[in-house]
Amino acid sequence: MPIAELFLGAFLQVLLERLASRELLNFARREGIDKLLKKWEGMLISINLVLDDAEDGQLAGNVGVKLWLENLRNLAYDIEDLLDEFTTKSAKDESKAKPRASKACLLLPSCGFILNPCAFMFDCKMRSKIEEMDGRLKNLITQKDILKLREANGNQSADHRQHKPLPTTSVPEYFVSRKDEKGEILELLTRGGR
Template sequence: MAIGEIVLGSFLASFFQVLFDKLTSLTLGYAQQEGISTTLFEKWKGMLVTINAVLADAEDKQLSGNPLVKLWLDDVRDLAYDMEDLLDEFAIKAAQVESEAKSSTSRGMEKWKFSFFGQDKSSRLNPNPHLLVFETKVQEIIGRLKAIVTTKDHLSLRENVVDRSNYTNKRVPTTSLPEPWFFGREKEEAEILELLISEAKNSDAVLSILNIVPIVGMGGVGKTALAQQLYNDARVKSCFERRAWVCVSDVFYVFDITKAILQSITGLSCEGEDLNELQVKLKDSLYGKKFLVVLDDVWNEDYGKWTELFKPFEAGAKGSKIIVTTRNLPVVPMRGALPYPLEELSLDNCTSLLAFHALGATNFESHPDLEATGKKLAEKCKGLPLAAKMLGVALCNERNPDKWEAILNNKIWDLPKGKKR
């Protein structure tokens, strides 16, 4: 398979994950909080899952020279970009409405969200022009989704040719082991490290909401990589007597998370035990000890689940810390902790990261014929280290400038810049 086609397949599949994440985030962050129906979101999700299930087969058929499948993939890509734009537009508007509603005694602005989902029929008597534009875009996207699903059937695309379906439930688990090379997070790493160590050494510190450090940012921006660096720092290891790393993802089961923490700390199997037994053992293991627990990729906003999970932590020593990485900002206020937002990498750092994974070096000094194209490719990554890494891996051991140029000119790289949340 050619490098350009590997990149096309990887990034179209990855971009679907972005859409799934944003749909989930909006459902949790706005719709449920305001009592808005989530029917529209679920309808979009259902059709996206149907399309996503045949992507692998579509990419294989495209490589075989099927022009109709290529046109179909182009339509899928264009629709995905337009969907993301509309979701971002809605999120921004919803945030503005919420802010204005809090500062005003009138609930008129709140009707915008309900009428957008067809729950306020009275507002349709005097429709807002801005709302009409939204509704028109929504209906257009629904129509395009249906057309793409119909065309999929006509092309006889097979589902789940490889196990890459249903990204909402099958995230790749993370590990506590750090990346081989870490770029551009020196400032952030130093600031959080100081926060961890200074409070861990403060004998007056107590385990409270202030001992939680939430690292917040969009998907692919490097939250996990930063947490890995902190978790493995020698100074952190020396400050904390107990450490545990758990990849939580979108399914927040207190039983599973408690079990994973206990196994990470003790190294023992915990099969056949119920939640009570696990929490008692975890409490005993943490009793009087300074601990660091990393909960990676968290989406849960249910305060009751957080409270249940944290019960054994109360036995820990003063100065214990909990790092939470999340794309979902509403997760953070549930425990009252202030978020630590993670921004995109600079272009120079993205270039270095791409070069490292593609060439085994942090620059293009040994390959000046690839430098100009490499920098343009790094710019396409929009500051996301995950995108730079994936591109570098796809280009690994490739030294032909024409192939680098071909990837640069591939339309799949015109990814819209992720919005900060």
């Protein structure tokens, strides 16, 4: 697998771990997007399972697969940015809620967030980004199916690797040493200085 796809696979694993983190899940529940993020997690798992096949398609020169991988890479970066925004907003919400915890706010936990116009604008902006990411993710899943990318399971991967030529580091039989040429060059250099 080329370095880029190896990196992309590792990056998707990090995104999956972040989507499953307790802090993000708590924030998602408060914002009412927990089901959506769970759906994203499933979609990213499905995409992650076809990376080997996508890499083979790209190596075979399939332009559609190459474009799909580029779109996936861009979306993964954008999702990471969105998760960073969630983390930042969650931390801000928690820091604002703690000092202002009045009896009314304890009874109505969302009262501090609804009355703040900046928070409302942020929520609208965030929801717009969420909808955009969701659409792009659904599009990647549709394209994955159109491109007929197959999910690799343990047996397929092992069989598939057997048919792939392994990179070789052995020296071919026709390899000619440059030892004699090196000696001649050194002799010429040492004679030339005299």
